[in-house]
Amino acid sequence: MTNNHIIHTEHKPSFIRKYVFSTDHKVIGIQFLFTTLFFFLVGGVLALLLRWQLGFPGKPMPLFGSWFPDNMMVGGIMLPEFYNVLFTIHASVMIFFAIIPILVGAFGNFVVPLQIGASDMAFPKLNMLSYWIFMPAPFVVLAGFLTESGAAATGWTAYPPLSAIEPVGQTLWIIGVILVGTSSIMGAVNYLTTILNLRAPGMSFFRMPLTTWAIFITSILSLLATPVLTSAMIMLLFDRVMGTHFFLAEGGGHALLWQHMFWFYSHPAVYIMILPAMGIVSDVISTFSRKPLFGYRAMVFAIMAIAFLGFVVWGHHMFQSGMNPTVGTTFMLSTMLIAVPSAIKTFNWLGTMWRGSLRLTPAMLNAVAFVSMFVIGGLSGIFMASTTVDIYIHDTYFIVGHIHYVLFGGSMFAVFAGIQYWFPKMFGRKMDDLLGKIHFVLTFIFFNCTFFPMHILGVGGHMRRIYDPTQYAHLQDLQPINVFITISSFLLGLAQIPFIVNLIKSVFWGEPAGRNPWEANTLEWAAPSPPPHGNFEVIPTVYRGPYEYSEPGRDKDWHAQNEE
Amino acid sequence: MKSESNIGSLGVDTRKLGVWLFLASEIMFFTGLIGSYIVLRFANLESWPVPSTVLNIPLTALNTFILICSSATLVLGLASIQRGDKEGLQVGLFLTILLGAAFLSIQMNEYKALIQEGFTISGSIFGSCFFTLTGFHGAHVFAGVIWLTVVFLQSFGPRFSRDQFCGVEMVGLYWHFVDLVWIILFTILYLI
Numbered sequence: 001m002t003n004n005h006i007i008h009t010e011h012k013p014s015f016i017r018k019y020v021f022s023t024d025h026k027v028i029g030i031q032f033l034f035t036t037l038f039f040f041l042v043g044g045v046l047a048l049l050l051r052w053q054l055g056f057p058g059k060p061m062p063l064f065g066s067w068f069p070d071n072m073m074v075g076g077i078m079l080p081e082f083y084n085v086l087f088t089i090h091a092s093v094m095i096f097f098a099i100i101p102i103l104v105g106a107f108g109n110f111v112v113p114l115q116i117g118a119s120d121m122a123f124p125k126l127n128m129l130s131y132w133i134f135m136p137a138p139f140v141v142l143a144g145f146l147t148e149s150g151a152a153a154t155g156w157t158a159y160p161p162l163s164a165i166e167p168v169g170q171t172l173w174i175i176g177v178i179l180v181g182t183s184s185i186m187g188a189v190n191y192l193t194t195i196l197n198l199r200a201p202g203m204s205f206f207r208m209p210l211t212t213w214a215i216f217i218t219s220i221l222s223l224l225a226t227p228v229l230t231s232a233m234i235m236l237l238f239d240r241v242m243g244t245h246f247f248l249a250e251g252g253g254h255a256l257l258w259q260h261m262f263w264f265y266s267h268p269a270v271y272i273m274i275l276p277a278m279g280i281v282s283d284v285i286s287t288f289s290r291k292p293l294f295g296y297r298a299m300v301f302a303i304m305a306i307a308f309l310g311f312v313v314w315g316h317h318m319f320q321s322g323m324n325p326t327v328g329t330t331f332m333l334s335t336m337l338i339a340v341p342s343a344i345k346t347f348n349w350l351g352t353m354w355r356g357s358l359r360l361t362p363a364m365l366n367a368v369a370f371v372s373m374f375v376i377g378g379l380s381g382i383f384m385a386s387t388t389v390d391i392y393i394h395d396t397y398f399i400v401g402h403i404h405y406v407l408f409g410g411s412m413f414a415v416f417a418g419i420q421y422w423f424p425k426m427f428g429r430k431m432d433d434l435l436g437k438i439h440f441v442l443t444f445i446f447f448n449c450t451f452f453p454m455h456i457l458g459v460g461g462h463m464r465r466i467y468d469p470t471q472y473a474h475l476q477d478l479q480p481i482n483v484f485i486t487i488s489s490f491l492l493g494l495a496q497i498p499f500i501v502n503l504i505k506s507v508f509w510g511e512p513a514g515r516n517p518w519e520a521n522t523l524e525w526a527a528p529s530p531p532p533h534g535n536f537e538v539i540p541t542v543y544r545g546p547y548e549y550s551e552p553g554r555d556k557d558w559h560a561q562n563e564e
Numbered sequence: 565m566k567s568e569s570n571i572g573s574l575g576v577d578t579r580k581l582g583v584w585l586f587l588a589s590e591i592m593f594f595t596g597l598i599g600s601y602i603v604l605r606f607a608n609l610e611s612w613p614v615p616s617t618v619l620n621i622p623l624t625a626l627n628t629f630i631l632i633c634s635s636a637t638l639v640l641g642l643a644s645i646q647r648g649d650k651e652g653l654q655v656g657l658f659l660t661i662l663l664g665a666a667f668l669s670i671q672m673n674e675y676k677a678l679i680q681e682g683f684t685i686s687g688s689i690f691g692s693c694f695f696t697l698t699g700f701h702g703a704h705v706f707a708g709v710i711w712l713t714v715v716f717l718q719s720f721g722p723r724f725s726r727d728q729f730c731g732v733e734m735v736g737l738y739w740h741f742v743d744l745v746w747i748i749l750f751t752i753l754y755l756i
Contacts, residue, residue: 122572122578122581122582123582126582185586185589188585188589189582189585189586189589190582192581192585193578193581193582193585196572196573196574196581197572197573197574197576197578197581198572198573198578199572199573200573201573203573223585223588223589223592224588224589224592225592226589226592227589227590227592227593227595227596228592228593228595228596229596230593230596231593231594231596231597231600232596232600234696234700235597235600235696238685238692238696242685242686243685243686244685244686244689244692244696245686245689245692246600246604246689246692246696251688251689251692252604252607252608252611252688252689253604253689253692254603254604254607257600257603257604261596261599261600
């Protein structure tokens with residue numbers, strides 16, 4: 001067993017090679033982290049603009065309304081076309097440019113080679129390329145705002161025929177998504193090769209921490225699902241620029257075909273957005289409960305089961321599309337099966353915390369929030385999985401509430417947990433405990449105030465993607481809920497300020513952290529903080545599993561993987 | 565990077581593993597395109613022309629033969645370097661490049677004739693499928709020819725020997741994959 005990156009000659013790379021065009025997985029991970037956090041902010045601001053319109057339709061927006069040009073807002077009052085652009089770009093930015101790349105690009109890159117005891121990724125140059133192909137993508141999509149007809153406005157699902165005939169912003173959107181998909185495929189090849197082939201001596205598959213396992217399975221999903229989306233995007237692009245009719249009925253095309261291909265990617269993509277989060281949370285909860293992860297192997301097999309089922313359930317997004325109802329029933333059953341491995345994971349997290357010596361650090365608080373919010377998001381998912389119920393609540397705010405419980409309540413809380421957990425490793429300094437707790441409490445409260453009432457709106461018949469709810473008689477009485485959601489969402493936005501302050505403050509002035517501030521077992525904590533180029537002084541040898549905490553008869557309550 | 569052995573913890577060469585995984589994603593890409601073709605063809609059964617009335621099948625059969633030969637010459641090249649015969653490798657690579665380029669030029673002439681007859685990418689759904697599928701395959705052949713040329717130029721240096729031929733194997737994996745895709749495309753687009 002040899003590792004070809006062990007020998008690194010001492011050399012001082014120039015600033016550009018070290019921080020811009022770096023091939024070091026840690027620098028690339030941090031590049032992904034800051035880029036995606038920036039786009040998280042952009043997506044959040046777009047959401048707040050949407051919420052203003054829904055809470056106070058037809059009212060001029062105070063302070064900022066006059067900044068917008070006349071093709072977006074007239075006298076501070078939002079135009080319906082701009083509203084369509086906003087919900088499209090909000091979802092696209094959050095999904096393609098924030099959640100997926102922060103989980104896979106940032107955490108995958110930074111954590112995976114460290115956790116398996118490798119000195120870098122298998123293909124460092126490919127890794128650099130995957131960042132620099134990703135980086136321009138959001139700007140290509142957002143460039144649509146500069147065109148006269150505005151950016152893409154057909155929803156993040158871009159259903160044809162509308163998406164085949166919309167103005168040029170849609171073409172930019174397609175190019176951006178193809179770019180980010182290509183980056184994803186490159187990343188997937190790299191993670192899979194790295195995890196399969198660059199594990200340190202003794203690091204067998206069933207000694208790998210859950211974050212690494214989750215990125216491994218997620219990469220299989222990215223590798224196999226993303227190219228199908230790329231092929232669909234290319235056909236849509238050809239419909240727009242080459243005069244083909246793949247998705248246009250008038251030339252013999254098939255609009256439903258797009259939906260199948262889109263969801264063949266985008267349903268696995270839902271798991272691309274949650275599996276790494278589950279991995280992160282498993283690591284955080286075990287460390288801060290000072291207990292072995294309950295049912296380690298069951299956790300791994302549950303991830304595999306979720307990923308496998310994730311490939312055969314895409315039709316549950318299409319119950320109303322006019323496809324054969326018998327097929328709908330098949331998709332309903334396979335979808336409901338996912339509840340089983342998800343429940344295994346949830347109970348195992350609870351089992352891990354049960355009678356543990358909990359250390360309620362901000363990372364742990366966010367991880368526990370993940371578990372509870374994921375339960376709500378998962379349970380509302382079962383409503384939608386049932387075809388008969390789905391026909392009533394599909395395309396209402398119920399589904400908007402559901403997706404935000406899974407993606408914000410789930411993935412984002414895991415991101416907050418992951419950032420605060422690995423920050424000492426990334427920058428060699430700790431994040432502020434008090435600011436972290438303030439951010440957590442405020443975010444948790446206003447998150448629930450924002451998204452929980454959406455379920456009530458949805459059951460009340462509030463359609464999603466409507467410009468002005470006050471125009472519908474049956475929604476008149478529900479408008480106060482909309483106002484409440486809007487106010488909560490602005491407070492949720494403000495609640496992110498402590499986090500940003502904490503992040504900036506801690507990078508420069510945080511309390512220095514040693515190698516292993518959390519007394520954790522996994523290999524990344526055996527490297528210096530921050531790890532140098534090449535990560536480890538000596539490639540570590542692994543003697544045990546990742547979660548051996550509180551062994552009876554030991555004087556300390558942790559037992560590092562590389563400790564004999 | 566260029567160390568002698570890249571055998572990792574799985575017991576296989578890291579670079580070859582990367583190529584295999586890349587090919588898995590390529591399979592899914594062509595699956596997306598071919599699957600769409602099947603769906604669209606079944607949705608337009610009445611209006612779908614018999615392929616032989618539109619396409620020049622004898623010419624493309626020759627082209628298919630050329631591409632299959634190019635896979636064989638590449639295998640011969642690889643077998644030569646495994647015996648330590650560097651000139652054999654160079655001959656094999658050169659012939660493969662030549663055959664690949666011949667395939668592309670015949671395909672371009674086929675496109676030209678078809679477009680002159682009025683069979684275009686925007687004219688019919690069959691045209692859309694035909695040019696998209698064969699076009700993406702052609703782009704893969706083009707990329708393969710460039711990759712082969714790079715390997716061919718490298719073969720004049722000290723890079724390849726009896727024990728070191730991973731670069732040839734990698735381009736070989738890709739080239740055989742592209743060849744295989746063509747056999748599927750030829751069957752479903754031209755023959756049935």
